[in-house]
Amino acid sequence: MLDLRITKQLGDFHLDVTFDAPAGVTAIFGRSGSGKTSVVNAIAGLSLPDAGRIAIGEQVLFDTKNRINLRPQKRRTGYVFQDARLFPHMSVRQNLAYGGRHDWDRIIATLGLESLLDRRPAGLSGGEKQRVALGRALASDPQILLMDEPLAALDAPRKAEILPYLERLRDEVQIPIIYVSHDVSEVARLATTLVILDAGRVVANGPLGEVLSQPGTVPLLGVREAGAVIQTKIAGRLQDDGLTELAFSGGRLMLPGQFGKLGDRVRLRIAAQDVILATTRPAGISALNVLPVTITAMEQGRGPGVAVRLLAGEDPLLARVTRRSAQRMGLSVGQQVFAIIKATAVRPEDVGH
Numbered sequence: 001m002l003d004l005r006i007t008k009q010l011g012d013f014h015l016d017v018t019f020d021a022p023a024g025v026t027a028i029f030g031r032s033g034s035g036k037t038s039v040v041n042a043i044a045g046l047s048l049p050d051a052g053r054i055a056i057g058e059q060v061l062f063d064t065k066n067r068i069n070l071r072p073q074k075r076r077t078g079y080v081f082q083d084a085r086l087f088p089h090m091s092v093r094q095n096l097a098y099g100g101r102h103d104w105d106r107i108i109a110t111l112g113l114e115s116l117l118d119r120r121p122a123g124l125s126g127g128e129k130q131r132v133a134l135g136r137a138l139a140s141d142p143q144i145l146l147m148d149e150p151l152a153a154l155d156a157p158r159k160a161e162i163l164p165y166l167e168r169l170r171d172e173v174q175i176p177i178i179y180v181s182h183d184v185s186e187v188a189r190l191a192t193t194l195v196i197l198d199a200g201r202v203v204a205n206g207p208l209g210e211v212l213s214q215p216g217t218v219p220l221l222g223v224r225e226a227g228a229v230i231q232t233k234i235a236g237r238l239q240d241d242g243l244t245e246l247a248f249s250g251g252r253l254m255l256p257g258q259f260g261k262l263g264d265r266v267r268l269r270i271a272a273q274d275v276i277l278a279t280t281r282p283a284g285i286s287a288l289n290v291l292p293v294t295i296t297a298m299e300q301g302r303g304p305g306v307a308v309r310l311l312a313g314e315d316p317l318l319a320r321v322t323r324r325s326a327q328r329m330g331l332s333v334g335q336q337v338f339a340i341i342k343a344t345a346v347r348p349e350d351v352g353h
């Protein structure tokens with residue numbers, strides 16, 4: 001567990017950040033200039049906070065009160081940057097060995113590096129280079145992995161290619177992974193914990209599903225990007241229709257596509273704008289997914305929209321409706337309504353594991 005509490009003045013910019021990061025992926029999300037890189041650099045020891053404390057488990061990396069400031073080399077951090085920064089004259093095998101020899105075979109298997117070992121970085125795709133950079137960072141046996149926008153330089157197909165490796169890594173390694181990103185769909189796919197920064201401060205922080213379903217996050221994520229993430233399991237297949245049935249605490253959803261075997265876990269992001277609300281169970285509509293839900297919070301935005309937090313079973317969902325609709329329907333907290341999710345609204349990149 002990372003335990004961080006720091007302040008730093010950078011010109012006119014004041015950074016004042018406190019959060020904990022358990023094992024798994026803690027995504028630090030925020031728009032450009034919100035302070036994400038400054039936080040990661042403080043963990044790595046590349047920049048010195050004015051005050052605060054940074055500890056990983058029992059080990060204190062930095063503490064102004066007790067005058068502790070471990071040098072970067074002593075912090076055992078694995079750092080992966082936006083560009084892979086591999087040594088061009090070395091093979092993949094040599095690049096990995098430069099990191100170290102820790103858990104070598106498992107790292108190679110987890111990141112699918114077997115077939116790349118004898119190649120040089122110049123011959124690798126952007127996604128392959130990042131996998132090697134990640135392997136090199138892990139081979140040094142870090143106690144924390146820091147990833148600063150590792151996919152930002154990749155095009156959509158390369159991103160789609162590398163995301164399953166990152167999902168596997170998240171589920172296999174025991175150390176905290178700090179993942180900086182300004183891409184909501186990436187965060188929704190990977191994060192266990194989400195920290196949202198705005199102008200140098202933490203404005204939301206907690207388990208991913210909880211944070212993403214808070215109506216207050218809508219303006220921070222953007223109205224089109226806002227939406228909840230739910231964990232489901234594959235419960236069935238309708239072969240003829242090409243539909244998969246996913247079960248979660250709130251009921252069952254039918255989605256087009258194949259997402260794995262029966263019983264596999266599937267993580268699904270449902271954009272707030274793709275959820276329609278009805279006060280009575282609708283009949284005669286084409287949408288396949290109608291879930292009984294309870295309204296648990298509502299928040300009016302600056303524009304014409306109202307963000308509505310819903311509970312489907314034990315899982316929170318988020319819907320965005322116009323203020324006019326909310327008034328006309330008489331929506332209020334505690335009310336039982338129906339959420340309608342169009343089967344084709346969930347994009348392939350919003351389905352993960």
Ligand SMILES: Nc1ncnc2c1ncn2[C@@H]1O[C@H](COP(=O)(O)OP(=O)(O)OP(=O)(O)O)[C@@H](O)[C@H]1O
Nearest residue numbers: 010011012013030031032033034035036037038039
């Ligand atoms: N050495 C410095 N002196 C003055 N201001 C700085 C310095 N370093 C960073 N800043 C300012 O601090 C703010 C936060 O920068 P930081 O790079 O941490 O943000 P970020 O969220 O990582 O942004 P991006 O996504 O664009 O990388 C910015 O406004 C930046 O201009």
